[in-house]
Structures are given as structure tokens and as C-alpha cells.
Amino acid sequence: MSIDVLQEKIRSMKNPVMVGLDPYLPILPRHIVRDALEEHGQTPRGAAAAYTRFCTELLDALRGVVPAVKLQSACFEALGADGIAAMQTLSRYATDQGFYVLIDSMRGDVGSVAEIYAQAMFGTVPIGSTAHRLYSCNALTVNGYLGSDGVRPFLPYCKHDEKSIFLLLKTSNKSSREVQDLLSGDRVIYTAMADLAMRWSEGLFGRNGYSQIGAVVGATYPQTLRLLREKYDRLFFLVPGYGAQGGTARNVQGAFDRFGHGAIITASRSIICAWQSSGSDGRDYCAHAVAAAEKMKQDLAEYVTVL
């Protein structure tokens, strides 16, 4: 199952790090933007070409360094069709390079709409008598506020097609408490969501014991991470909020089980923008990204040993 694939990739590299690719023109090295806009004009196509080069070069550099990457769907949607074309290309490229690929779209649709979306992201789209694979990813993030109707359309792909979803439980942002921490009986909303994740997980556990339905829990709430790890020992955690948002290696220690399994830590800006704090002009952004990713691996290794 997909969650076994992820755990195996982490184990073989002894590295539970997922790098987030969330391109945006103002954060890209100047030479990449200049070259792309010179070739394609000051157009969405030009901007998308800059995103594609930036992310492709990062993928080439990070191959063999980290096991997994995450594409931030909203960043690509924000460039319209050209952005989505870039995301499709990059999702296939990252898969071909051997990365575990998550598309971070945090969708929460229902019924037939969710079915259509799940099919496009995880399967193939039938057009006439031909089937088109438009995206290529191992996993998606899903917002469960709508309940089972929003999640069930993804489950056949989790069961039969080596795909996973990560359900938003406790997100890394400050205001996540406003809804997620509301108390309901003896639970808070994010544990109610975890209980739903366990209910939906029936028949979806991998060889390693973890469910194909993972959970998003922020690095910025270390105590919550630890408590959730203890209580939900079969939910694999996707942990955002490391680095730029303030989460540290020590903060995420509690996300892992005693084998150093069951969690992957994501970082975006602290890796892909590492060149900015170096005084560099950005031409060596890949080297800075690799160094930052390796530093993150080392920092984590002080608190977690992946067996």
C-alpha cells in the first residue's frame, strides 16, 4: 500500500523529510524569473515556465537527498491553466525521479464532485475511448469538514491503487484552535476527526500497521502531536510547520513511534528559499536547498532514529 511505500522510502534513506514546492514569483531566484519572462513574455506562461524550471532543478538536486515532495496546488492554480500544466508536468517528473509525491490541495468536496476529482488525481480520465493520466501523485490532503461523503470517493483508490489521503486534523497555523480545538464531550474536534479517520480506515491498513488514511498534525503543537501519537498509533502523520513556521526537531519528536516510523515532516520555504538568507544572488539556490535539507535531516536525527 501507498503508506508502506512511503515508510520504505523513509527507511531506506533514514530520512523522514518531505520538501514542499510552493513556488511564487517573488521568492524565486532573479535569474530564473528573468530568463523565463524574456523567453515567454510577462505572461502566465512565462511565470509557469519559471516555476517549472525552479522546481525541476530542485527535484534534480534533491533526488537521493529526501524521499518525498509536496506540490502546493493553490500556488499553481493561482497562475491559471499555465500553472496547472506546470503542476501536471512536475507531478509526473517527480514521480519519474522516484519521489513519493503528495499534491497538497486540501480539498473538501462531496458526492459526485469528489468522485470526479478523486478519479482525476488518482486514476485516469476517460475521454471517448481513451484514458488520460493527467496528474501523478501518491497522496492528497483532504479536508474532512463535510464528513464521510467527502472522503469515501477517495477510498477505492486507497484500497486498490496504492494511493493515500491525509486528513486535516490539527493544522500548524495559530488560529487552528478556533475550530479544531473546540471541545465536544470528552473529545476535541481534531480527535473526533481522528476517530473518523480510524472508522474510514477499515481494510486499509498496510504491512507496517499504518492506515492509508493519514493525518495532518502541525509541528507547532508538540504536546498535541505526542498525545495523538499515543492514542492513534495506526495513523501516519504528515507534519507541517517545521522551520519557517517555528517547529523544531525537538517539537516533532513525539510524532514518531518507537521505531522512528509513522511520520514525515514537511518543510517548504526553509528549504527552497534557503539561498535568501545566505546573501547569495540565488544562482546556487539548489546547493542551499540541499544543504538545508541535509541540516534538517541531521537535526531530526538528534531526536529520532529511523530504524
Place this chain on the structure above:
Amino acid sequence: MSIDVLQEKIRSMKNPVMVGLDPYLPILPRHIVRDALEEHGQTPRGAAAAYTRFCTELLDALRGVVPAVKLQSACFEALGADGIAAMQTLSRYATDQGFYVLIDSMRGDVGSVAEIYAQAMFGTVPIGSTAHRLYSCNALTVNGYLGSDGVRPFLPYCKHDEKSIFLLLKTSNKSSREVQDLLSGDRVIYTAMADLAMRWSEGLFGRNGYSQIGAVVGATYPQTLRLLREKYDRLFFLVPGYGAQGGTARNVQGAFDRFGHGAIITASRSIICAWQSSGSDGRDYCAHAVAAAEKMKQDLAEYVTVL
């Protein structure tokens, strides 16, 4: 403000109906699919051409019949870049034809990602020294599970640029109770979300008294609609679940205030697929859609008088 624009359009047509455009190849009339795939091949471009023709012809037919339309983002994303190009084109076309346009993407991102998305959907995207307007819409649906951090990036556009957001409160699907109806103190989660909507609404009330932050409440929960209407008399309701999902005119009566204001009822499949239950071959799908929309207006008028 945008919410005044919507109310005025409804008033001038005495019609609180929003037609949902959620195209999908299997539901399109056969001649439209055939023509498009003959011209462009069995490709995403061919499918997107079919979506564009289908929706454009519907918009032409529904102009002057209904005040508002909704584009279902996931349906277009499911065709990749070609689908998004179609959504961009259709959002501009619907705006040019005078419709109030909602893009139904149910997003829930945070921080810089939500800012990038809000700017692209509601504003212009700067590329070099030029600004590109990629989408054209009056409103978006937003999932508030992440709290203020996911909503605040949209608020400057609500305040200064005639835009609105509709926050998911109580959705029309059966399993919406699993999370949304959980009891927390003397509230359920959807009223907690409504309280947040009111908090975020400061300074965002239109001439008609309604907030730029509206609320999604399903037609399938008539008692809830009525109670929410009484308690939250300044939240404009977007009401899905009419028709195909089982909501009736009587069910949605309670969504309106005593002037017949404060709500718009959406219907998708029951309008755009009306030709299917007629035994027609689909060539007259626009006439069936218009007839179904007019029937829906009449049915609503039995229970609601828009003053």
C-alpha cells in the same frame, strides 16, 4: 458591496436562483461531446471544448432568467490545464453576460498560500511589470476548518473590491452531521462557524444589512436553515441541495428573511441535465434548462415573495 450586488440582481429579477455549472462528459448531450472530440481528438482539450460550449450555450440561454451562476472548480481541475483554461474563459464570459459569478472551490488554505490564491481569484497576478486578471468572479466558497488564518487573506477583497466569500457551515450532504453537528458547549460546530463568520464580518456589512461573508447551509436541513436564519440575521445564505439532492421549495422557505431577502438557492443537475428526463436527444438541452429554472422560480414563489 458584492452582497448588495447579489441582492439587487435577485430583487430586480424577483428570482433567488443560482444555477450550478458542473460539467462532466457523461452528463453532456451527445452531440456536444461528439463535435468537440471530432474537432480536437479524444483529448483533455476536446473535453474542455465540450465543457466550454455546453456552459456557454447555457449561459446564453439563462441570461435574463437567473441572476447568478456557480462554477464547480473541481470539475474543471479534473481536466487539468485545459479544464482550468475553460473555467477562466467561462468565468469571464458569465461576468460579461451580467451574471453574479461564484467559483465553488471550497478551499481552505492558510497564510501565504491563501493570500496567493485570494489574489489570483479576486485580484490580479503581477508578472514582471504587468498585472493579469486570470479569473473573474464575485465570490468564492471557503472551508473555515483552519480558522481565521484561512479566511483573513480574503477579507481585504471583501472590503475594497466588491468580493464575497461563503463559508461552509452546514452542508447539504447526509454525513455533514459527523463533524458539523458535534455539540460543543451550548453550540454545535456549524453555529460556532457562524459565530466566527460574524466575528470576521466587522466592517463588512452591506447597505442591505448582510455581511460580505455569507454562509453555506443545505436545503436538506430545513429546520436548521430556519433556526440559523433567526439567529444569524446578517449572514446571507447560499443554499445547495435543492432538486437532485432532495431539497424542495418548502424546505428552503426558512432561509429567507421577511422581505424574501438574504438567501440564494443553488441547483445544478436538476437544471443543466433537465433534458435527460424528457426523453430528448439533448439537442434542446438549453430549452429544458430554461424551463427547469423557470419552474424552480415558480415553485419558490409559492413559498417566498422577493420584495
